[in-house]
Amino acid sequence: MTAQPTLEIRNLSVKFPGRHGTVTALDDVSLTIQPGEILGVVGESGAGKSMTGLAVLRLLEPPGHISGGEVLLNGHRIDNLPEHEMEKIRGREIGAIFQDPLTSLNPLFSVGRQLVETIRLHSPMSKAAARLRAVELLAEVGIPAPAERVDHFPHQFSGGMRQRVVIALALAARPKLVIADEPTTALDVSIQAQITALLRRLCKDNGTAVMLVTHDMGVIAETADRVAVMYAGRLVEIGPVADVVARPSHPYTRGLMGSIPTLGARVPRLQQIDGAMPRLDAIPPGCAFNPRCPLVHDRCRSERPNLRAAASGLAACWLAAASEEKAA
Amino acid sequence: MIVFLVKRLANAALVMLAVALMAFLIFRFVGDPVQLMVNEQTTQAEKDALREGLGLNDPVAVQFLRFVGNAVQGDFGVSYRNQQEVMSLIAERLPATIELVLLATIISLVVGVPLGVITAIHRGTWYSEGLQFLSIIGVSLPSFVIGILLILVFSVMLNVSPAFGRGEVVSIGWWTTGLLTPSGRAALILPSVALSLYQITLVMRLVRAEMMEVLRSDFIKFARARGVPRWRVYYVHALRNCLMPVVTMTAMNIGSLIAFALITETVFQWPGMGMLFIQAVTFVDIPVMAAYLCIVSFIFVALNTLVDITYALIDPRLRTARG
Numbered sequence: 178m179t180a181q182p183t184l185e186i187r188n189l190s191v192k193f194p195g196r197h198g199t200v201t202a203l204d205d206v207s208l209t210i211q212p213g214e215i216l217g218v219v220g221e222s223g224a225g226k227s228m229t230g231l232a233v234l235r236l237l238e239p240p241g242h243i244s245g246g247e248v249l250l251n252g253h254r255i256d257n258l259p260e261h262e263m264e265k266i267r268g269r270e271i272g273a274i275f276q277d278p279l280t281s282l283n284p285l286f287s288v289g290r291q292l293v294e295t296i297r298l299h300s301p302m303s304k305a306a307a308r309l310r311a312v313e314l315l316a317e318v319g320i321p322a323p324a325e326r327v328d329h330f331p332h333q334f335s336g337g338m339r340q341r342v343v344i345a346l347a348l349a350a351r352p353k354l355v356i357a358d359e360p361t362t363a364l365d366v367s368i369q370a371q372i373t374a375l376l377r378r379l380c381k382d383n384g385t386a387v388m389l390v391t392h393d394m395g396v397i398a399e400t401a402d403r404v405a406v407m408y409a410g411r412l413v414e415i416g417p418v419a420d421v422v423a424r425p426s427h428p429y430t431r432g433l434m435g436s437i438p439t440l441g442a443r444v445p446r447l448q449q450i451d452g453a454m455p456r457l458d459a460i461p462p463g464c465a466f467n468p469r470c471p472l473v474h475d476r477c478r479s480e481r482p483n484l485r486a487a488a489s490g491l492a493a494c495w496l497a498a499a500s501e502e503k504a505a
Numbered sequence: 506m507i508v509f510l511v512k513r514l515a516n517a518a519l520v521m522l523a524v525a526l527m528a529f530l531i532f533r534f535v536g537d538p539v540q541l542m543v544n545e546q547t548t549q550a551e552k553d554a555l556r557e558g559l560g561l562n563d564p565v566a567v568q569f570l571r572f573v574g575n576a577v578q579g580d581f582g583v584s585y586r587n588q589q590e591v592m593s594l595i596a597e598r599l600p601a602t603i604e605l606v607l608l609a610t611i612i613s614l615v616v617g618v619p620l621g622v623i624t625a626i627h628r629g630t631w632y633s634e635g636l637q638f639l640s641i642i643g644v645s646l647p648s649f650v651i652g653i654l655l656i657l658v659f660s661v662m663l664n665v666s667p668a669f670g671r672g673e674v675v676s677i678g679w680w681t682t683g684l685l686t687p688s689g690r691a692a693l694i695l696p697s698v699a700l701s702l703y704q705i706t707l708v709m710r711l712v713r714a715e716m717m718e719v720l721r722s723d724f725i726k727f728a729r730a731r732g733v734p735r736w737r738v739y740y741v742h743a744l745r746n747c748l749m750p751v752v753t754m755t756a757m758n759i760g761s762l763i764a765f766a767l768i769t770e771t772v773f774q775w776p777g778m779g780m781l782f783i784q785a786v787t788f789v790d791i792p793v794m795a796a797y798l799c800i801v802s803f804i805f806v807a808l809n810t811l812v813d814i815t816y817a818l819i820d821p822r823l824r825t826a827r828g
Contacts, residue, residue, distance in 0.1 A: 234730055260735070268732025275730070280723035285745050285820060295731045330821040346731050 181252050182209040183354050183386035189246035191232050200457045202228045204410045213384040217401030221454050224407040226390040230356040234273055235263050269299045272347035276359035278340035282331040288342050289327035299350035314345040337368035358390045373400045394433055398422055406430045409454055409465035416490020426487035426497040429466045472496055517810045524802040528795040529572045581796035586788045591796045600680045601671055602777035606762040608697040613704030621712025643706035652699040652772035667692045669774035696773040715747035748819055756812040760805040
């Protein structure tokens with residue numbers, strides 16, 4: 178872990194000023210991703226998973242903005258770069274894949290034209306050369322008959338095929354980091370596995386770091402190396418995937434794990450976490466999870482826990498270290 | 506694509522037939538054409554001969570078919586007022602109106618589309634809001650007021666542009682054009698600006714609304730995420746997705762501009778179809794009115810058909826979906 182991380186996020190906060198006061202969408206989030214590593218980011222809707230990705234890409238919808246902290250790509254700060262510098266980083270250094278492949282492609286341009294556009298933006302070459310490269314990329318992401326398909330329009334592809342095209346576009350310039358925001362959520366289950374496997378293979382082959390944002394713990398368990406769990410805009414637990422799955426330290430993570438159905442094991446009823454995540458403008462004092470936590474005690478209601486060493490890695494829970502001691 | 510084309514053309518023909526029926530009914534049943542054509546001294550025998558000669562004693566269906574047959578060949582009969590072929594009257598006036606309308610359309614697109622894009626991208630800034638406010642004025646001012654104001658400022662006060670007429674024209678075959686002479690071009694400017702002002706605001710507001718819609722879509726975010734520069738996202742990716750309604754509206758409006766240019770034509774004494782129609786109404790010149798109806802409808806239908814075909818060219822999804 179001494180190598181230069183591809184992505185390092187330090188104490189990142191994102192705020193949305195609104196009519197009814199400012200909402201803190203991301204609160205003091207810190208994490209790193211090493212080259213070739215896949216970091217899964219999980220959490221409920223609105224927990225700040227996608228927000229983290231968009232903040233790194235600097236594509237937050239105004240009035241949302243980074244209000245504190247730093248984002249470093251290969252050791253260089255990118256959170257304060259002017260927009261035209263950022264345009265050179267997007268696509269070239271950081272690739273992005275969004276949730277819905279059906280709407281990620283411009284319906285009026287052939288996939289070839291969109292690929293050629295992206296390729297030529299990042300490495301100057303003739304249209305003919307870029308077209309050959311586009312066909313190569315399509316073949317790489319497993320699209321049959323790529324030489325013919327390159328001239329087809331997005332609507333002529335199925336959902337899974339379109340997401341392959343999106344991956345080809347995201348990886349066209351061989352970025353060092355890929356932010357994949359729910360890349361498989363809109364797809365059939367059978368296609369999901371193919372797409373995650375494809376993403377994993379391509380990134381491992383190229384040594385690309387991946388931030389895989391999803392709410393599907395199954396996808397994380399299969400694909401990721403490490404996992405970060407988010408809740409109400411904060412990071413609550415981060416650690417190697419096997420440890421977090423096997424020995425979750427935060428009660429919220431435990432709840433998430435309990436809600437995954439497992440084949441074979443006869444469980445009468447899936448566990449669920451009672452209640453709902455608080456609205457971002459009404460986060461309770463102390464630990465944000467305290468109203469839903471089965472193990473809540475007084476300190477959780479008044480003092481906010483920071484990330485600290487736990488059985489699984491780091492966890493933001495007053496009980497995490499204690500339970501560690503008990504286990505030991 | 507061919508099936509699509511044939512379908513659209515058949516559709517268009519059907520609509521034209523319906524319009525022809527209406528024009529025919531006006532022609533046949535608004536007053537007795539014979540009464541309208543003769544004077545008090547005409548004898549009954551002469552009237553009967555005229556009636557027979559015009560084929561008015563044939564069954565209605567036969568008369569309608571004859572009317573359609575003639576109309577297809579461009580024969581709408583003779584004007585009651587000056588005993589001229591209606592078609593040659595219209596052919597004389599059509600170029601003036603078409604030049605006026607086309608120039609107004611071009612102005613409205615060239616000015617309106619960029620304004621729409623700019624106000625959509627920079628919404629909230631003072632100049633964007635200012636343009637929005639001006640566009641409300643543009644939409645609400647009636648075109649004759651604009652015309653009179655333009656004449657007042659540019660012709661009367663500044664004296665830089667003629668106040669009425671078409672200037673010198675050059676004939677190319679049956680087409681007369683004002684574009685080739687300095688006075689013709691000068692005369693064209695004020696009326697086409699007056700006519701385009703309303704269109705500019707419409708195009709601008711439409712493009713603005715569409716742009717704001719499209720800019721929210723995922724493929725725009727994805728285009729930015731793969732490093733497409735901002736101006737390219739706006740003008741290549743977003744704008745093209747806005748064009749469909751703009752094309753529709755522009756083409757539809759060319760039809761209405763031709764039909765309703767008559768206000769502007771009256772203000773500027775522009776010798777176009779609108780003026781012809783106004784005169785025809787004053788004199789109950791039914792053949793001219795029927796022909797005007799048919800020709801304006803034909804232009805409408807032709808434009809509609811063209812719009813559908815252009816859709817297929819802009820949007821690849823329509824090419825296969827309905828082929």
